[in-house]
Every structure is written in structure tokens, then in C-alpha cells.
Amino acid sequence: MQQKKEITIYDIAEKLKLSATTVSRGLKDHPAISKKTKKRINDTAAEMGYRFNTFASNLRSKRTNTIGVIIPKMNSSFMSAVLAGMEKVANEASYNLIISQSLESAEKEAVNVKTMFNNRVDGLMVSVAYDTVGVSQFELLIEKGIPLLFFDRTLDHPQCTSIVIDNHKSGYLATQHLIEQGCKNIIHITGNLARNVYADRQRGYESALRDSGIEVKPENTFITVLDEQAGIDAAQKILKMKSLPDGVFVDNDNCAVNCMANLMNEGIKIPEDIAFIGFNNDPISRVIRPALSTINYPGFEMGEIAAHKLITHLNGKQSINSTNSIILRSELIARDSSRKIK
């Protein structure tokens, strides 16, 4: 395992009878170095098998070209789309991404923030865990002037930009759509209402009901973790209700689909007995039968925009504080699971 000696700019300098300074600049395409010298330097570097030492560079220049990302879980269709978008933009701008998962634990999230901090990421993008409370774990970044950006599940902080969709409007549209289809007794299956995404959708749901003169019943809102099991549990709960609902709005397609499948197994007809609408426009929503109505959530685009925003700021082109939040367009996609009216 004895590594061959690494070639440094000093080795190149010596061979070319130049200074390390000139070699460093030549490799960086610095304007003060002549074309001829640059070519000599680059050729020799290639020939000698030189490789740039990021650490020496980072150490001196105090920049890492690395962006941290902390998300609850990698393996969801939505989140991997976001990551893919971020990676694409970051890669094109020569930034590296360090990604870690909080696994929905605020505690693990705090540890990850610390790690990112020690790794001196130039900036951090976060979608917070299910049970995160307060912003204190992020203060040390802000004090050091490290830009912090929230996306999807955000926290409110005057110095941070948030990238979100209009969750209130989305919740409103989804509910209104069910009402238009004739639903009068609508369940909302949602998550922790301390999280902006769920709270906003719940408010949208309530507004839509009120605007149509339908009573808002607290027992019609199910707080769950929105995973597959939660969908199954919700189905059981619905089956036990004295009067069956005629519409269900679920904040996650995957959860919705599992709930729906369970109800169908018990002989419930979708959408005739119960109309369904999900959230995210997950691929699963398109292939299930009946196809699941949903709210389109542009994950890939959100990732691109978040990364782009952060990088623009890092490159000094624009302050991250100039905008406090960016709201992406999301829209209703009506499919068979909610079409009671033909």
C-alpha cells in the first residue's frame, strides 16, 4: 500500500525552472501568466501525473466548494428527485455535495449539522426532520456567516431563504376539487402540524371547507407519519367510522395508495364510495388503478432552484437575504381516483 510519491507544483516548478507561484497560477489560468508558459506548465503537469490537492487549496483559501444537504430520508421518490436536481446544478458549477440523512430524528439532524459545520461546507441546504423543534442547532452556522437554505420542510429564520410550494393553496385546491366532485365529508390525512408543509395544507383544507359551508371536524384530520403503514392504519380507522367519509385527501401519494388499496380490498369503490386525492405526483400515482389524483410537486426543479440560489449567493452574485422565500408553482392533477362526475 505504499503510495507512489505525489507530484506537487514544486516538482513541476523545479523541472521547468519556474517558481511554484507561477505553476499555481498557470494551472489556474491566471491572466498574469503568458500563454506559452501556461502551456508548458499544463503539459508537464499532465505528463508527470500531477493531481491537484484540494486540501492544501482549501486550507489556504478557506473555501471548500462543498455544499451540505441534510434531508429526512433519501429513499423517497420526491426526495431523490430533489437530490438529483441539486446534484445536477452543483456538479455543473463544480461544487460537491455532501448528503446526510436525519432519518426523521431531530437529534441525528443536529449531529449532522455539526459534522457539516466541521467539514466547513460553504453552504447548507436542509429539509428538517419530522420532530425538529426550534432553530438553535443552526445558529452556529449563521453566526459564522455560512448561508443556510431550507426547502420543503422549512423553519422560519430571518436570515434564511426558504424554497417551498404554496402548500396552503395546494391544500385548498385538493379539498375544493373533492368538494366539486360532490364530497361533503372529507378526511385529511396529514403529518406533524408543527411542520410548515402539513400545517399549511391543513389550513388550506379548512379554508376550502369553510368557503363551501362545510363544517370543519377535528376528528376528520388524521395526524400520521404518512408512510405505507400509516396508510394501512388509516384505512382501518376509516372502516370503523360510524359514517364513512366520501372523500380523502392524503398529504403523500405513497401513503394514499396504500390506504386506497386497503379500502378496495374491503369492497369500497374508489371513487364512487370514497374519492381520493394524494400529494407529490409520485410515479406510483400514475400507474395505480384507479389513477390517483394528486398535487404535482416539482421535486427535481426544487432541487435545481435551491442549489442554484445557494451557489449564486456563494459566488457573490446575489445575497441570499435578498429573497426570503421562493414559492414554486404546483398544480392539481385530476385523475380517476377522484372523478365522481363523468
Place this chain on the structure above:
Amino acid sequence: MQQKKEITIYDIAEKLKLSATTVSRGLKDHPAISKKTKKRINDTAAEMGYRFNTFASNLRSKRTNTIGVIIPKMNSSFMSAVLAGMEKVANEASYNLIISQSLESAEKEAVNVKTMFNNRVDGLMVSVAYDTVGVSQFELLIEKGIPLLFFDRTLDHPQCTSIVIDNHKSGYLATQHLIEQGCKNIIHITGNLARNVYADRQRGYESALRDSGIEVKPENTFITVLDEQAGIDAAQKILKMKSLPDGVFVDNDNCAVNCMANLMNEGIKIPEDIAFIGFNNDPISRVIRPALSTINYPGFEMGEIAAHKLITHLNGKQSINSTNSIILRSELIARDSSRKIK
């Protein structure tokens, strides 16, 4: 944006009238430092707001505690499961993950390898792009003694470990299952046969046919990119065949589901007319109706094992060359899409 001055071990040393050496060792829990001094050092560090400088450390110690991952695409259910598994293990072992996507392009893959190389990752885990040819782009890593591990889509290299499932057996099992259900004219929708995963499954498919005395027809193997569109295209192609197949084995659930849905729209009955089996055990396979039979591909586990294997090697516990390949268990999951016999 003027950062507050960073606290270094020298600042701590000065305050405690110690040397930087002692502080460095104290923070690292070095055995030669007394308990008392360690406590003083750690307390002062915390109090002064010291943060460890990874770059200075990396520069000197020539280790990065960073592992690179290059995959074709992040946003597939299988791949995000793999990544989640890797991240979990890496995080627990205090390694960072740098992830980048080749987006199925060999060219972009080569660039990413170079970037990882320059970033001096301690090791690299790769699932190669659709059209990657040869191993030359990885040679520079191997020459420098940087361990390289392939998973899922592998390349053959004497110095690299591969983590795979038994694709031959899986292809055999899938095909055999269809035959047992009475299928005699089976299509295999697969990918680039230069990739081990697809070539092996194709061999398994052919072996199963032969073992049952069924003729292997080249035109029954569709080479595609296995995405949603490919599923739709395959459905069209099937509908135009002179004699319809009675079974279809698709190397990807998502593609399978789209193909199936398209055929059903045209009045084909699944499984009565055509039995279907997919690959991966994607969540989608469970919720679609009829539920899609598939091969369970333990992505999360594969990620965990790959990361664990690499890290064990990096920590000097075990040479990566001691095993040349690790084969994970995969199994057939029979569901309604293939059950012709009740």
C-alpha cells in the same frame, strides 16, 4: 461577510500555556495526555468556540474520511435505497459520502471519477453507466492504491470487489416461474447486454427456456433503456406481434408497470392473456393491480454491505482483495400479475 476569526489549537494552547501538540493530542484522545489536561483542553475548546479544521488535518495526514459514490441516477427507488444504506453505515463510521450521478453517460462518469480522484476520496463505490466501456478510466485510482468497489452494475477487474445479486439465478427463477404458470412464449425486456446485470439475467432466461425445452428466439429479447417510456414502447411492440406472447419478464418494475398498464388499456388481461414479472421489488409493484410479481432486490442491504466492506478495508481490518465478489440473496416474489394457476 467578514467572518469572525477562527479559533485554532494555537489559541487554545496559548490560553492554557500548553503546546499545540498537546492540544492536538488532547482533542484526539491520545493516550499520552493525562486525563486532567484533556479535560482542560476540551472545556476550553468548547468555551472558545473552536472547530476542528478538516483540511489542515487531511493535508497533513493524507486521509479524508470521505467516500465517493458514482451512480447512474439518484432518483430511482432502488438506487435511493442503496444510497440510504450506504449513508447509514458511512455516517456511523464517521465517513462522509460524496455522491455524483453519471446520468447514464460514460463520459460524465469519467469526469466524475476524476473529480473524486482530485478530491482524494479514501475509496470509491461505483455502479457504472449504461454505456460504459472498459475500465481504463478507473486505472488511475487503482495505480494510486485507492480501493474501488463496484455494486449492481459492475466491471470486471482483478483488484476490485463487486457486490451483486445472483442475476443469472434471478433471471432463471423469474422465467421458470412464468413457465410453471403455463407460459410458452416469453418476452424478456432487458437493457444493454454489455452490463453484467442484464447479460446475466438474459443468460438465466435462456437457460430456463432451454431446460424446459422451449426454443430461445432472439426476437423475444427486447433491448431497451428500461424506463417508463420504454415500457410504453414495448407494449406497442407487443401489440403488433403476429402471435402475442403469454408471458413477459421485465428487468425493472417501473418499466414493467408502464408496459402492463398500456396493455391493459388495450384490453389485454393480466395475467390471463399475458403473465408479467418485473425486477427489484419496487414499492410500485406492491400497490399496482394486479400486484406485480417480481424479484426482490435488497437495495438498502446492498448499500450497507458495500459501505461496510469498503470501510472495513480502509480501516485496515481486512483487505478488499480477499473477496472478489459478494453475492446477496435475492428471491422470487409471486403476486397476481403472474398467477395463471389458481
Place this chain on the structure above:
DNA sequence: AATAATTATGCAACCGGTTGCATAATTATG
């Protein structure tokens, strides 16, 4: 040809932990 302006290159300190070797401080042994 002399001077100014421009372009190209180099010096040397710096970034902040790490480590082999030497030395000092403390404890154990005879």
C-alpha cells in the same frame, strides 16, 4: 535612446493540524 506602461514571474509568509524524536515530570523500584 530614454522613460513610461504593461506584462510576467518570484519571494516568502501563511493556512492549521500532525508526528518523530527529545526532554521533562512523575512514579516505581532497589
Place this chain on the structure above:
DNA sequence: CATAATTATGCAACCGGTTGCATAATTATT
């Protein structure tokens, strides 16, 4: 109490690019 054996701490060089400032080389101007 002297000497050996441990244990604890420090010195100084090192890792390899980067950068402000100075100087050298070349070209333009009068």
C-alpha cells in the same frame, strides 16, 4: 535517596497550494 521505568509535554519540520507585494522582462510612447 538514587536510579530506572513510566508518563506527559514540547520542538520543529511538514503537508502543498495561495497571495500581497516586489521585481524583472518586454513593449509602447515620446
